Amino acid sequence: MEKETKAQRVERLKREKDGLDIMDDIRHYCQSGEPVDADTIDRLKWYGMYTHNQHSSPEGRQFFMMRVKVPTGNLTIEQVETIAGISREFARNTADITVRQTIQLHWIEFANVCTVLDRLQAAGLTTQNASGDCPRSIVTCPVAGHAHDELLDVSGIVREVDRYFQGNHEFSNLPRKFKMGISACGRFCTGHEVQDLSFAAHQLQGGRVAFGVHVGGGLGSNQRFATNLGSVDAQQILPVAIACAALFREEGKRDNRSRARLGHLLEDMGADAFRQALQDRSGVEFLPATSPALPDPRQRQHVGIEDAKETGYQHIGTAIVSGRITGEGLATVARIAREAGAATIAFTGWQNLILTRVPRQHVARATQQLEAAGLSVADHSLSARAIACTGLEFCKFAISETKERQAQLIKALQARFPDFKEPLSISLSGCPNGCSHPNVVDLGFVGWKVKVDGELKEGFVLHYGGRLQGDGSRFAVRTNEKIDADQLSEFVIDLIEKYRASEKPSLPDYLQEVYS
Ligand code: HEM
Ligand code: SF4
Structure with missing residues (x-):
C-alpha cells in the first residue's frame, strides 16, 4: 500500500475524531501517566498544544507548549495573575506574548495539563481553537473601545465572532488554519493585509463607517497580500465571516497542506467568483472596495503613553523584546497595573503589552515602576x-x-x-x-x-x-x-x-x- 501523504494523514485524523472532542483523551493521559499517542498529539493542536523539539526534551521526556487564547487581546488583572501563577508553577516561569495577541507557555508536563486547563477555565480562559485547522485567535486593536482615534468600538463584534466559532464543531475541520482580524483603529494596527479574512474600518463620504473585506492574506510559504473584495457594515461582519469559513470548509483544497490556505482557494476561484459566493451565502451585498489612506507602516501600533478615549485616562504601552515577558514579569505587571488602577492588560500584535485606561494621576508612577522592572515605556524605537x-x-x-x-x-x-x-x-x-x-x-x-x-x-x-x-x-x-x-x-x-x-x-x- 502506498504511504499516506501528510495531507491524507491529517484529513484522516480529523475525520476519525474531531480535534475538539479529545477532552476525555486528555484526562485519560493526565491521570494514567502513559505517553500520549501520536494521533492525540496531532489533535492536541485544537487545544493549543504542541510537543517540544528534541532539544528541549531532556532524556526523552515529553514536554508541551501551550497557547492561551486572549479574545480581544485583553485580560483582566486577575487573569494575568492566574497565567503568571501557572507559568511559575508548571511552565518554568516561561510566558511569551505572540503576534496573534496570545500567550504561549512552555515546559508543561502532560500530568499537569488538566490542572492547568481547569485553572484557566476557572479564570474564564481557554486554549481551545488556539491552533489546529480551525478559526484561530482573532487579531484586533488592543485598545478597541478606548482608542482616542478609532472609528468604532469593535470589541463587542470581536467577542461575538470569537464566541460563534469557539468550540463550534461545524468549523473545527477546515482544510487548514483560518486566521481572522477585525479592527476600526485609526492606526490600522492589526495588519489586515496578511490575515486569511479581515475587516478593517474606514469612513465613507458622509461619515458612514464601513469595513473593507480583505481575503486570502498569508505569510511564510503562503505569502500573499489579501484581496480587498469590497465593504460591509459592522453588523454584517459575522454573517460574512461565517459564509467565508463555510466556503473554505467546503471548497478549500485538502490534498496538499501547502496549497490549502484560503488564499489558494481565492486564487483558484478568482476574486469575482469568490465575492459572489460570499454574497450568495451571507445574503450581504458588498459595497465597492475603497482604499483608505493608511498611516506610515512604522506607526501602525500602540506604544508608549497614549490618551485613552475617556478623559483623564491614558494607556501605557511597554516594549517587550521578543514578547518574552515570563511568569515573574506578568506578576510584576499585574501588581503595577492593580496599584495604578489600570482597567486591563492588553497584548499587541508586536508582542508588546499595554496597561489600559490608567487614571492620569497614576501614569507617571506606574511608568517609573515598569521601567524599574526593566519594561521600557519611553525608549521604544528599537525594542x-x-x-x-x-x-x-x-x-x-x-x-x-x-x-x-x-x-x-x-x-x-x-x-x-x-x-x-x-x-x-x-x-x-x-x-x-x-x-x-x-x-x-x-x-x-x-x-x-x-x-x-x-x-x-x-x-x-x-x-x-x-x-x-x-x-x-x-x-x-x-x-x-x-x-x-x-x-x-x-x-x-x-x-x-x-x-x-x-x-x-x-x-x-x-x-x-x-x-x-
Ligand atoms: C511546532 C511548530 C510551530 C510553532 C511552535 C509555531 C508557533 C507559532 C507562533 C507562536 C506564532 C505566533 C507568532 C509569535 O508571536 O511567535 C505563529 C505564527 C505563524 N506561524 Fe507558526 N508555529 C509552528 C509551525 C508553523 C508552520 C509549520 C508554519 C507554516 C507552514 C507556520 C506558519 C506560521 C505563520 C505564517 C504565522 C504568522 C501568523 C500570523 O501572525 O498571522 N508555523 N506560529
Ligand atoms: S518560524 Fe515558526 S516553525 Fe519556524 S522556527 Fe519559528 S516558530 Fe518554528
Whole structure:
C-alpha cells in the first residue's frame, strides 16, 4: 500500500475524531501517566498544544507548549495573575506574548495539563481553537473601545465572532488554519493585509463607517497580500465571516497542506467568483472596495503613553523584546497595573503589552515602576518592533535560536546607538515558515544553516524592506547574505554604521542600494 501523504494523514485524523472532542483523551493521559499517542498529539493542536523539539526534551521526556487564547487581546488583572501563577508553577516561569495577541507557555508536563486547563477555565480562559485547522485567535486593536482615534468600538463584534466559532464543531475541520482580524483603529494596527479574512474600518463620504473585506492574506510559504473584495457594515461582519469559513470548509483544497490556505482557494476561484459566493451565502451585498489612506507602516501600533478615549485616562504601552515577558514579569505587571488602577492588560500584535485606561494621576508612577522592572515605556524605537518566533529553544522546525538572540541584538544596538530614534522593525524567525513576520518588517532574519570554517552552524539569511501599507504593501527581498548567528549583533551594528555614513534617508533605502 502506498504511504499516506501528510495531507491524507491529517484529513484522516480529523475525520476519525474531531480535534475538539479529545477532552476525555486528555484526562485519560493526565491521570494514567502513559505517553500520549501520536494521533492525540496531532489533535492536541485544537487545544493549543504542541510537543517540544528534541532539544528541549531532556532524556526523552515529553514536554508541551501551550497557547492561551486572549479574545480581544485583553485580560483582566486577575487573569494575568492566574497565567503568571501557572507559568511559575508548571511552565518554568516561561510566558511569551505572540503576534496573534496570545500567550504561549512552555515546559508543561502532560500530568499537569488538566490542572492547568481547569485553572484557566476557572479564570474564564481557554486554549481551545488556539491552533489546529480551525478559526484561530482573532487579531484586533488592543485598545478597541478606548482608542482616542478609532472609528468604532469593535470589541463587542470581536467577542461575538470569537464566541460563534469557539468550540463550534461545524468549523473545527477546515482544510487548514483560518486566521481572522477585525479592527476600526485609526492606526490600522492589526495588519489586515496578511490575515486569511479581515475587516478593517474606514469612513465613507458622509461619515458612514464601513469595513473593507480583505481575503486570502498569508505569510511564510503562503505569502500573499489579501484581496480587498469590497465593504460591509459592522453588523454584517459575522454573517460574512461565517459564509467565508463555510466556503473554505467546503471548497478549500485538502490534498496538499501547502496549497490549502484560503488564499489558494481565492486564487483558484478568482476574486469575482469568490465575492459572489460570499454574497450568495451571507445574503450581504458588498459595497465597492475603497482604499483608505493608511498611516506610515512604522506607526501602525500602540506604544508608549497614549490618551485613552475617556478623559483623564491614558494607556501605557511597554516594549517587550521578543514578547518574552515570563511568569515573574506578568506578576510584576499585574501588581503595577492593580496599584495604578489600570482597567486591563492588553497584548499587541508586536508582542508588546499595554496597561489600559490608567487614571492620569497614576501614569507617571506606574511608568517609573515598569521601567524599574526593566519594561521600557519611553525608549521604544528599537525594542517595540523587535519580534521573534519560538525558535530552536522549543520548535521542531527551527534551525536557529531566536528570542535570546533578539534580546542580545537589541541590547547591543541600544548600547552602540543610544541616539538612534528611527523606528526600525526587526524580526527573527527560526526557519523559513516565518511565524514572526520576517517578510513584512524592515529587517527580517530567517533561520538558515551557514558554513563557518567548514562546519554547518546556526545562522540567518537577511531579508529586508518588507512593509504593510494597503495597496502599496510589499514583501521583503531575500538577499544571499548569510550570517553566522553568533555574529548577528556585529553584522547589524556594521550595517547601521554604514547606513548612517551614507546619504540615504532610511535604512531600507540604504539596504536597497547595497543589495539590489
Ligand atoms: C511546532 C511548530 C510551530 C510553532 C511552535 C509555531 C508557533 C507559532 C507562533 C507562536 C506564532 C505566533 C507568532 C509569535 O508571536 O511567535 C505563529 C505564527 C505563524 N506561524 Fe507558526 N508555529 C509552528 C509551525 C508553523 C508552520 C509549520 C508554519 C507554516 C507552514 C507556520 C506558519 C506560521 C505563520 C505564517 C504565522 C504568522 C501568523 C500570523 O501572525 O498571522 N508555523 N506560529
Ligand atoms: S518560524 Fe519556524 S522556527 Fe519559528 S516558530 Fe515558526 S516553525 Fe518554528
